[in-house]
Amino acid sequence: MQLTTSMRRALVAGAAATALLTGAGGAFAAPAAPPVTAPAAPSVAPSVAAHSPYGRLRPLAALSAERLASGDLVAAAKWGTGAPIDDPVRERQVLDAVAAQARQLGADPAATMRIFRDQIEASKVVQRGLHRLWDADPSQAPDERPDLGEIRKEINRVNGELVRAVAASPDARSAPSCRPLLAVNAAHVRHERRLDALHTVALARALRSVCTAYAAPAG
Template identity: 35%
Template sequence: MRKVLVLLFISLCPMLAAYAQAPVSAPIQSEQTPQVKYLISLMTQRLAVAPLVAQSKWNSGAAINDPAREQAILADVQKQARAIDLDPRFAAAFFQAQFDAGKQIQSQLHQKWRQQKQAPFAPAPDLAKEVRPVLDQLTPQLLMAIKAVQADLCQPEVKHALQTATFGQMDNEVSKMAVSTLQCP
């Protein structure tokens, strides 16, 4: 597991470095709150795991979509949200958007690999033992982060920061999907 965590860290570093160096206009950069920057950083980290999930599922032949697993995670997310006084429906909707964005990344990669006739990855991470624990560690951090920004979602600078957020190397469709629930109520 240590080897995969090291590989995960190594794979995240370039993406996080690219995110940190991404050009952002000066007014917006100065208006972003630390809470919004932190949330975007956590979302970037979560989405950066999607290629590892895609590799594992590619090797195993598992389906990208796993509704039963998603429902179990969403039930746990709602329980954790209640414990921190966060609207469980809002939390579940946010995580569903993260799932959808991750599945979009996985689908894009699988399509690319089919076209390239990609052989199984060696070594591919073990989804249950090595990848999911990383995602599980991010979940409570993401819940706290969305709680911290929830009251400010109608603020113009927060709306703009989220609408223009990019998550490392992710395409615009994935970015929009990831922030789709972080709208002004």
């Protein structure tokens, strides 16, 4: 594959981001150090960047982080209720819905479901982490319980945008450059949103199967 100048710059930045966000086994891993400034994005015109592999992967990282923010609210809604974090019925509904939307868009439903399984597991990482924190220090627990039904409406909205981002990025997700470019995007999202260690771990989990060459096999 012939790389453009912008692609080369992104791959150079990706080397640093990969060191930050990937482990020896090839999966993203949370860094032990505090957050650092993300590598510089490739210097290209916005109209070009939006249609480049880098630009097509950007929404996947950004929407994954947005979806994880809803995990905080889900954790608060379930806190103190005895409701389990695992919800197989709800998970099946989500997977069926995104697979149906992927078919409507002409996207690969199996790949879409694989990515969303990771999204669901990433949300559980956030929920479990917050419940452990609140168990250890009740003073940090939420004072109010959000409406889980309203939260799920927002999650469904993000899910729809994320399915469209998956459908718009098959070439970028299958390219050899996917992993370093996704790592650059993840590092930028982490920096912009000032993600803590818990949410950095969760973002890594959410993005595990985005690059098809590295996608985990369906279970």
